[in-house]
Amino acid sequence: MSIDPVLVKRSFAAVEPHGSEVTAYFYRHLFDHHPGVRGLFAEHLDDQQDRLWAALGALVANLESTDTLVGILRDLGSRHAGYGALPEHFPAVGDSLIATLRHYAGDTWTPEAEASWAAVYGVVADTMGSAMAAAGPAPSSG
Template identity: 85%
Template sequence: MTIDTVLVKQSFAAVEPHGTEVTAYFYRHLFEHHPGVRGLFAEHLDEQQDRLWEALGALVANLESTDELVGILTGLGRRHAGYGALPEHLPAVGASLIAALRHYAGDAWSTEAEASWAAVYGVVADTMGRAMAAAG
């Protein structure tokens, strides 16, 4: 699957004005569709939402910088392993991320944008999953 970085950046720019709403939607979607992961998170998600938003911004900002991106994702994978997250949780996270982005991107969302985000998330899940497995 090919990543169209222009579409990823355009769709992210469209959701940026809705930052906390996007992350709140993400967590509602994740917990509604995968309630078993709720115990991995603090009761109050304000800090977690901020960290998620920061990570998304870093991901988009470093799309063309492979070494930087791999370093960020490897660190995230290790930290998440310490919280009890498993590589098996990553598909649920990806589905909820795509749902949140789709919900807020408006006209910037298309089947091509979704395919590019899915490809980006494939890299995220693969890199974080390997780091999680190595940390465990």
């Protein structure tokens, strides 16, 4: 399915009032369902939650500005490579993102909205994954 920007923006607008609850839920879901990724994150997640929220807002705000969006995603991919993130982590993150949005979006969450978000996340994963590959593996700390 293709991305329907109206559905993505409408569902995100329903999620936005929940603010920091959204990112806290996301990380709980991620670590409960995919505990193997916990080691990639700091013990305290306040700053990380703020960065995730900002990235989601930027993603939705620039959904129809391809060049800007690709630039944001490439930058995120390069930075995540430095944190030790791998393309294999994307399915876990995507599962938790969709579960979180579904939880908070209320009546705006429809099968079509979910399909649009899945398509958006596919672009995110592909673009960030390419940037991660170009950046190379994180330096080892040993």
